[in-house]
Amino acid sequence: MQLYVIFLGTGGSWPTVKRNVTSIAIKRGGEIILMDCGEGTQRQIQRSGLSYMQIKSIFISHFHGDHFLGLPGLIQTMQLNDREEPLRIYGPRGTREIVEELKNLGHFKPSYEIEGIDLDEGDEVRFDGYSVKPFRVKHNVPTLGFVLEEDQRPGRFNKSKALELGIPEGPLFGKLQRGESVRLKDGRIITPDMVLGPPRPGRKIVYSGDTRPCDKVIEYAKDADILIHDSTFLSDLEDLAREYAHSTARQAAEIASKANVDKLILTHISPRYVDDKEFEREAREIFDNSLVARDFMKIEVRLKK
């Protein structure tokens, strides 16, 4: 199944001509999980060619305007386009209450179920084939980071072992690969563990939310395929980053390195920066596979062989 990360908004605090405020779509097969939903996200979704009708659930890292003010418009547009499936919006404590406000602004009355759900570290939200786990990060209001991780895949199929056991090549191979036991003509029952290697981890995408450098990110992002990390400032403004509880590109790279991730994506770039080249340069001094997020950037997360 194909897994993509699509950046819908990559700027911090307020939108600029170049960057909208934060939103990240994670698309797995035909399902989209949205992480954060700043003002204008519904239009960014349209520009990206995605469909907002594929949005399964929304996770909000925290309730600063640039991370959630796109919710009421998106909720209303889904209704105008006949959404009937319930929409669950997850976030830190306070989410339930804020979602109640947002879903009743002005003359709007929801005709489908919209539920806000408070999460905390230790929780796990299960989906078909993957889950999302929140963890606490260090911002100036209650803020969560999120791990989206696929379920383990069955281990690698050992073809020569299977032939050795006398299993005929054909449909029985497929059954065993999918984790089912099979009965041979001679009456023997072969269980999958006899021909499969150890289970292989699913793909793992981690989003830090807005945060100062934080050990929890290292812990939860361990060996992730992609870490999407707050990188509001460059190092020369590290004092400002500390004051506003954000990270610099260098700090994000240090976290990525310690967490041993495959790829680091720098996001939440402050509107003060017109040129973002320096972000990659700074991060790559510490962690080579660093990339600065740009609106509509689409990254495929491939299965490891």
Place this chain on the structure above:
Amino acid sequence: MQLYVIFLGTGGSWPTVKRNVTSIAIKRGGEIILMDCGEGTQRQIQRSGLSYMQIKSIFISHFHGDHFLGLPGLIQTMQLNDREEPLRIYGPRGTREIVEELKNLGHFKPSYEIEGIDLDEGDEVRFDGYSVKPFRVKHNVPTLGFVLEEDQRPGRFNKSKALELGIPEGPLFGKLQRGESVRLKDGRIITPDMVLGPPRPGRKIVYSGDTRPCDKVIEYAKDADILIHDSTFLSDLEDLAREYAHSTARQAAEIASKANVDKLILTHISPRYVDDKEFEREAREIFDNSLVARDFMKIEVRLKK
């Protein structure tokens, strides 16, 4: 003083790639009056090259999402950019209450004064050199249209009359033109009415808000320089227009014709239309000086000679 209408969002219901939801900036000198503020308006302002710091006041026609959900983001961005001047947001009954909600969403606390003010037909909001008057239109929730009209200008200066009266050419002419009396060397006092024609009306811009065809628009838009009118549908969907309390391009043109305006601008185009050429064709059969609004269209309203 230069007067412009800048269309920041010209679509109805939800944004498309081509049109954002409704917002209209009226710029007079260095001051902007915003009419409606759909989601994403702050970014449209940036794209238009206007400054949101010039926004004096905001008028909201009604509280359907596509007309006001850009308010919280704009309010917050103004604060992040150090606005100290009070912001007044005017609209139909319920405005005060909704603005109280909008200005306290999430963790935001306003540091400058933000006031919601309920208006009704018969009110007049005075500014320096112009005023805004609301009038009731026919939508499916309480909705106002707005007239922005400049104060009367002094009448035309009659130079030959002035010379006839023995007034010497020079600074005394200017004083009389500005409406001041002058004393001549022979002791006579000349009052402005002796050399000025009748006062001339200021420029007049009228916005219908969302509405079915409505006599109040004809009354309030009488002889306006520009009428900006709901034109959600084409005539073949007149039934739908009636059902949702909107107007067709043809109906808008009929109103413009009856109101004897100079120019009609069709706006709030439904997202169902990809091509908008037919809107102008349909309206021009009734009212020749019709134009369909497009995002970032800028129209100068010139003083009549």
